[in-house]
Amino acid sequence: MTVVSFKNVSKSFGARQVLTDITFDVPQGQVVSLIGPSGAGKSTLLRCVNQLDRHTSGNISVAGQQISPSCRQRDLMRLRRHVGMVFQSFNLWPHLSAIGNVMEGPMTVLRRPRGQAREQAEALLEQVGLSAHLDKYPGQLSGGQQQRVAIARALAMEPEVMLFDEATSALDPEMVQEVLGVMEKLAGSGMTMLIVTHEMAFARRIGHRVLFMVDGQIVEDEEPASFFASPATERGRAFLSRALPA
Numbered sequence: 001m002t003v004v005s006f007k008n009v010s011k012s013f014g015a016r017q018v019l020t021d022i023t024f025d026v027p028q029g030q031v032v033s034l035i036g037p038s039g040a041g042k043s044t045l046l047r048c049v050n051q052l053d054r055h056t057s058g059n060i061s062v063a064g065q066q067i068s069p070s071c072r073q074r075d076l077m078r079l080r081r082h083v084g085m086v087f088q089s090f091n092l093w094p095h096l097s098a099i100g101n102v103m104e105g106p107m108t109v110l111r112r113p114r115g116q117a118r119e120q121a122e123a124l125l126e127q128v129g130l131s132a133h134l135d136k137y138p139g140q141l142s143g144g145q146q147q148r149v150a151i152a153r154a155l156a157m158e159p160e161v162m163l164f165d166e167a168t169s170a171l172d173p174e175m176v177q178e179v180l181g182v183m184e185k186l187a188g189s190g191m192t193m194l195i196v197t198h199e200m201a202f203a204r205r206i207g208h209r210v211l212f213m214v215d216g217q218i219v220e221d222e223e224p225a226s227f228f229a230s231p232a233t234e235r236g237r238a239f240l241s242r243a244l245p246a
């Protein structure tokens with residue numbers, strides 16, 4: 001089953017075109033590493049998946065729902081329930097504890113009873129290694145711990161696909177690994193994932209597939225082993241020689 005499908009998708013901000021004719025399908029359970037130079041359009045592409053950025057032409061479908069450039073707010077709300085997103089900045093609710101952050105969406109959006117939401121949140125926070133910190137507030141948690149709460153919070157909505165936009169780039173080096181570890185476990189559990197990362201070793205290890213973007217276009221769509229060993233394009237080779245200094 002295809003979870004995310006882009007067909008001839010383009011996106012402009014005013015006169016500036018930032019995505020050009022993007023076409024790809026992501027089957028259920030596939031983990032896609034999205035890489036490329038700064039300004040290539042990686043974040044914009046991810047944000048089109050949940051329509052934080054609206055595309056200007058082409059067809060997008062997510063979990064079987066067709067999203068047109070002109071679709072209504074109600075359709076966007078429905079779409080966003082199927083898509084979890086984790087950003088560089090954790091964006092936790094500062095006035096809610098870790099478990100409160102994870103319970104909030106299921107209770108308010110999915111109308112789950114409090115007891116059920118709590119049970120699920122405990123299980124998710126255990127899954128990300130935070131059982132000892134359920135009642136702490138974001139201000140009492142490290143960056144790595146906050147990001148793991150953000151992942152648990154996204155998972156609590158039972159998304160069909162998870163998007164990660166440089167989820168570790170705001171973290172101190174010693175906290176990067178704990179978040180990458182959680183993402184790898186999630187990938188192993190069969191979650192469909194689109195991951196934007198500048199960590200090339202991680203992109204290679206976790207991805208079933210690499211999409212390499214330059215100037216708003218997908219320039220290579222390859223298996224990681226093949227892309228990282230010998231990119232098919234000159235731009236791919238140039239990018240890797242900068243990203244992976246010898």
Ligand SMILES: Nc1ncnc2c1ncn2[C@@H]1O[C@H](COP(=O)(O)OP(=O)(O)OP(=O)(O)O)[C@@H](O)[C@H]1O
Nearest residue numbers: 013014016018036037038039040041042043044045
């Ligand atoms: N809201 C916006 N309005 C106008 N231009 C934008 C907007 N958001 C992004 N852009 C432009 O779109 C292009 C792609 O940006 P995007 O953030 O998607 O790149 P990126 O690949 O994620 O880069 P980075 O690796 O630096 O995060 C850039 O030229 C950027 O300046």
Ligand SMILES: [Mg+2]
Nearest residue numbers: 042043044165
């Ligand atoms: Mg970006």
